[in-house]
Amino acid sequence: MSFLKTTLENPLSAPAHSLRTHNGVDLEFLDTGILRVSPAGALASQKNNYRVVISCGVHGNETAPIEMVEQLFTEIKSGELAVNNELLFIIGNPPAMIQESRFVDENLNRLFSGQHTASESKEANRARLIEEHVTRFYQEGDEGRLHYDLHTAIRGSELEKFAVYPFLHERQWSTAQVAFLERCGLEAILLSSKPAGTFSYFTSNHFGAHSFTIELGKVRKFGDNDMSNFGQAMQGLRDLISGKENFDGKPNAIQVFSVVEEVIKRSDDFKLHVADDAKNFTVFPKGHLLASDKDYEYRTQRDGERFVFPIANVPIGQRAMLVIAPTTL
Ligand SMILES: [Zn+2]
Incomplete structure (x- = not known):
């Protein structure tokens, strides 16, 4: 079964x-x-x-x-x-x-x-x-x-x-x-x-x-x-x-990121400036244009920012991408 x-x-x-x-x-x-x-x-x-x-x-x-x-x-x-x-x-x-x-x-x-x-x-x-x-x-x-x-x-x-x-x-x-x-x-x-x-x-x-x-x-x-x-x-x-796992130990090499920008699709003019086959966690230098919309654009604010989960064809008002940057716990 x-x-x-x-x-x-x-x-x-x-x-x-x-x-x-x-x-x-x-x-x-x-x-x-x-x-x-x-x-x-x-x-x-x-x-x-x-x-x-x-x-x-x-x-x-x-x-x-x-x-x-x-x-x-x-x-x-x-x-x-x-x-x-x-x-x-x-x-x-x-x-x-x-x-x-x-x-x-x-x-x-x-x-x-x-x-x-x-x-x-x-x-x-x-x-x-x-x-x-x-x-x-x-x-x-x-x-x-x-x-x-x-x-x-x-x-x-x-x-x-x-x-x-x-x-x-x-x-x-x-x-x-x-x-x-x-x-x-x-x-x-x-x-x-x-x-x-x-x-x-x-x-x-x-x-x-x-x-x-x-x-x-x-x-x-x-x-x-x-x-x-x-x-x-x-x-x-x-x-x-x-029951063998007892959750002791500390993180070692795992990388930690936090969200620096939640990119929302605001209108039909919305555009993601990343290639269709671009990989999640791709690193960009400061100033790189990642998304634009009517009266809005997102350029990376510092070196080392990355994006995850880009989807351009979400309904208006929904999240189209997250921009993230390294942090610590
Ligand atoms: Zn899933």
Whole structure:
């Protein structure tokens, strides 16, 4: 039995059912793409330190993280991978996966923290359902809350593996979490400067979870992913699931960036001055024109600024690019 296959066979909703592995781990399929995993009873009271959400496929064409989650599911089901934390696995957008697209109606990762209330799109309904399951999961116990939302990027990147750290308001950035992400093979971390409709901001802000949007490389089709490229991240997740990860240690060489400009598309005159195939994290010298619009332009303010996530064809009023610069935690 496959978590991925079951999800694709019932992309809109699925009746709840459950099974127990031979080593006593409970697998509860709560709805389509939503799987609750609980350690065997005796362990639960002793060793559960964390309540972990591991999500993938929030963008339907980002297949590698979905294959990673399927692999973890297979190892848990066979008993090969021990479970010593409470887990919630989520495959975000099954209908978009089936049509091999980022989304069906609109970007799911802009609709969390109640942003779905203004819409009746497929993704808005999905955001609502995911929020309900995550809320129940986190409120079931008082273990430390974690969330790793796994993605792959549309374009190539000078730094291939990196995480976006949601805006924390008054909370402190966690160096222990950043050290864990570095052990997972991440090269950079990008500190957000304001609230967002992302899944990771929702879990971070509503539940005080250590949450991250994690970019693991370039988008490819199912079966085209070189899974050896994700070995370090897989090992990090296995250590987390089995309880071996205890979040000690400090970051070493991982690069830290903060947002210096959020470039918003203001009118139909909007233009991005970066090549279609330019890589995320490309470095620019001071004074370089990156974007222009009616009565607006963005030129880099100092040497060493870089851009990430440029998309020119967003609706007016939405973010078209982030400009970032090196910082420290
Ligand atoms: Zn994505």
